[in-house]
Amino acid sequence: xxxxxxxxxxxxxxxxxxxxxxxxxxxxxxxxxxxxxxxxxxxxxxxxxxxxxxxxxxxxxxxxxxxxxxxxxxxxxxxxxxxxxxxxxxxxxxxxxxxxxxxxxxxxxxxxx
Amino acid sequence: xxxxxxxxxxxxxxxxxxxxxxxxxxxxxxxxxxxxxxxxxxxxxxxxxxxxxxxxxxxxxxxxxxxxxxxxxxxxxxxxxxxxxxxxxxxxxxxxxxxxxxxxxxxxxxx
Numbered sequence: 001x002x003x004x005x006x007x008x009x010x011x012x013x014x015x016x017x018x019x020x021x022x023x024x025x026x027x028x029x030x031x032x033x034x035x036x037x038x039x040x041x042x043x044x045x046x047x048x049x050x051x052x053x054x055x056x057x058x059x060x061x062x063x064x065x066x067x068x069x070x071x072x073x074x075x076x077x078x079x080x081x082x083x084x085x086x087x088x089x090x091x092x093x094x095x096x097x098x099x100x101x102x103x104x105x106x107x108x109x110x111x112x113x
Numbered sequence: 114x115x116x117x118x119x120x121x122x123x124x125x126x127x128x129x130x131x132x133x134x135x136x137x138x139x140x141x142x143x144x145x146x147x148x149x150x151x152x153x154x155x156x157x158x159x160x161x162x163x164x165x166x167x168x169x170x171x172x173x174x175x176x177x178x179x180x181x182x183x184x185x186x187x188x189x190x191x192x193x194x195x196x197x198x199x200x201x202x203x204x205x206x207x208x209x210x211x212x213x214x215x216x217x218x219x220x221x222x223x224x
Binding site for chain 2: 004031033042043045048050055056091093095097100101102103104105106107
């Protein structure tokens with residue numbers, strides 16, 4: 001079975017550019033999570049969706065970050081404009097709402113220079 | 114907010130040794146999860162625990178859900194090179210799907 005699929009795997013962009021990260025959750029999963037991982041702060045939950053609806057976005061750092069889930073099989077995390085401090089690994093994860101176990105994608109490694 | 118503290122932060126062991134690590138919380142959890150992250154990859158679920166006192170094994174890995182519901186333990190027996198990585202505990206709040214992740218234990222195997 002396909003796991004959570006993220007793209008791009010790696011992105012290097014210049015400060016000020018828009019960055020869009022994409023995620024396809026596991027089929028049949030109705031919860032989707034965006035996490036950010038850095039050395040300093042570890043794994044932080046940015047936002048999560050249930051049945052395509054954003055439930056909690058309290059982890060989104062600031063207005064430059066936005067996330068959408070237009071349908072059950074696709075989500076995006078957008079950073080506009082990007083800044084060097086946004087450099088991190090961004091993980092998408094999904095789960096079935098009835099279960100607490102979530103499954104991660106391989107991550108999108110973002111470097112903003 | 115909730116915090117999950119993992120101990121130790123890092124471990125340097127020789128191949129074949131057993132490993133023990135733990136995770137403590139400032140509040141009660143109803144589920145404990147253990148993940149492993151290989152370099153350059155996303156975390157992968159190892160073991161899920163759903164009941165206080167529960168002891169669950171997955172091959173050479175054994176995890177326990179603490180009786181107080183505020184801690185959990187992970188043991189690895191007879192470590193091998195592919196055990197290298199970062200081990201995270203995680204848990205959700207009651208009635209909440211958000212997972213809080215621990216600070217991680219980085220395991221290094223010395224040749």
